[in-house]
Amino acid sequence: MSHRGVAFITGLIFAIGLGISGMTQPTKVRDFLDISGAWDPSLAFVMGGAVTVYLLVFHLIIPRLDRPIVGERFGIPSRRDLDRPLLLGSALFGVGWGLGGLCPGPALTSALSGLTPILVFLAAMVGGMALHSLKTHLMPIKRD
Amino acid sequence: MNVPSSDLFAALAGGLLIGVATTFMMIFSGRIAGVSGIVGGLIPPRRHDMDWRLAFLSGLVGGGALLRVFYPEAFPAALTTPTATLVAAGLLVGYGARLGNGCTSGHGVCGIGRMSRRSLVATAVFLSTGMLTVFVHRHLLGAAS
Numbered sequence: 001m002s003h004r005g006v007a008f009i010t011g012l013i014f015a016i017g018l019g020i021s022g023m024t025q026p027t028k029v030r031d032f033l034d035i036s037g038a039w040d041p042s043l044a045f046v047m048g049g050a051v052t053v054y055l056l057v058f059h060l061i062i063p064r065l066d067r068p069i070v071g072e073r074f075g076i077p078s079r080r081d082l083d084r085p086l087l088l089g090s091a092l093f094g095v096g097w098g099l100g101g102l103c104p105g106p107a108l109t110s111a112l113s114g115l116t117p118i119l120v121f122l123a124a125m126v127g128g129m130a131l132h133s134l135k136t137h138l139m140p141i142k143r144d
Numbered sequence: 145m146n147v148p149s150s151d152l153f154a155a156l157a158g159g160l161l162i163g164v165a166t167t168f169m170m171i172f173s174g175r176i177a178g179v180s181g182i183v184g185g186l187i188p189p190r191r192h193d194m195d196w197r198l199a200f201l202s203g204l205v206g207g208g209a210l211l212r213v214f215y216p217e218a219f220p221a222a223l224t225t226p227t228a229t230l231v232a233a234g235l236l237v238g239y240g241a242r243l244g245n246g247c248t249s250g251h252g253v254c255g256i257g258r259m260s261r262r263s264l265v266a267t268a269v270f271l272s273t274g275m276l277t278v279f280v281h282r283h284l285l286g287a288a289s
Contacts, residue, residue: 004199006172007182011203012210013165014177014249019211019218021158022151026223027289033271033278040147045155046162047252053163054257061171068174075174080261087269089244090251094270096236098277099229103237103248105179108201109208110219117223121234128238129180129187 001070015109021046024110026101033098096128166254178250179204180241224289244270 022028022042031040067073097103102110102121110118166177173196182200185193211218225233241247244266246255251270255263281287 001172003173003196006169007196007200008203010165010169010177011200011205012207013161013168013203014179015204015207016211017158017161017163017165019158019208019215020161021155023158024208024211024218025220026225027220030278030282030289033274034282035275036279036283038146040151042147042151042155045152046159047256049156049159050162050166050253051159051256053160054167054253055259057163057167057171058257061167065171068170069172071172071174073174074170075176076258077176077260077262082262082265085243086245086262086266089240089242090266090269091240091244091273092236093240093244093247094273095277096233096238096240097248097270098274099236099281100225100233102233103179104183104241105204105247105249107234107237108179108183108204109211111205112209113212113219115219115223117225117227117230120227120230121237124231124234125238126187126234128235128240129184129242130238131235132184132239132242133187 003070006070014105017050018106018109023103023106024113026106029101029103029106030098033101162249162253163257166249166257170254176250176254178246178254180238180247181245181250184238184242229287240270 032043169177251263251266
């Protein structure tokens with residue numbers, strides 16, 4: 001198998017998982033974030049399920065492999081610093097997620113759902129990503 | 145809180161599948177399955193680092209098309225979110241995920257699964273601002289959904 005094949009299968013399983021879990025229902029996502037209203041705890045189960053699998057595999061299987069099955073090496077981020085972009089970016093992301101009830105995975109999974117508003121969100125999301133690329137291109141990051 | 149237990153089982157089952165997908169990518173390709181990182185890497189596209197990103201995107205969008213055919217309940221019948229809200233939400237999600245180096249999948253699943261300090265903090269931050277936003281939007285500004 002190639003990296004392409006792995007990536008395609010990952011995307012496919014990912015989308016089906018998102019669809020089954022309820023993450024492609026923006027109102028349900030907002031109900032989960034609405035702790036002062038009729039809180040819907042479902043999405044805690046989504047994250048709990050996904051993180052449990054990842055924790056087990058990452059700590060039990062990955063250490064036993066010299067390298068990934070298709071790739072040359074594991075690309076695991078090693079940074080530990082809590083810098084301003086991490087905090088500010090995550091804060092802005094959360095505001096957007098709360099406003100629309102959509103994050104990138106579920107929004108892309110819903111691209112062909114026939115819901116036009118999703119396409120508006122996706123166009124704006126790509127615009128936001130492009131703005132960031134443009135900003136880093138014009139003002140290269142200064143590591144301090 | 146008034147949620148049928150079938151919703152909780154579905155949430156757990158979907159979560160386990162997301163876990164399978166993200167670890168599949170790590171075991172086979174050694175890569176983090178973070179949606180905003182993989183897709184954001186296409187903007188702008190770079191010739192030698194495009195094919196696997198496009199393949200992931202096709203899987204994600206194709207999986208959504210399969211859902212529409214075999215499990216249409218995955219999507220709401222309609223979305224009444226006003227266009228201005230969608231535009232603001234999309235811009236914030238896109239820009240914020242790139243600036244913060246990850247979103248719900250990269251930080252929230254893969255990062256926490258690795259027990260990365262940066263991802264734990266990022267997830268705590270976006271959950272907090274997300275909750276605060278819904279509170280203000282729904283309960284103070286009276287948004288409809």
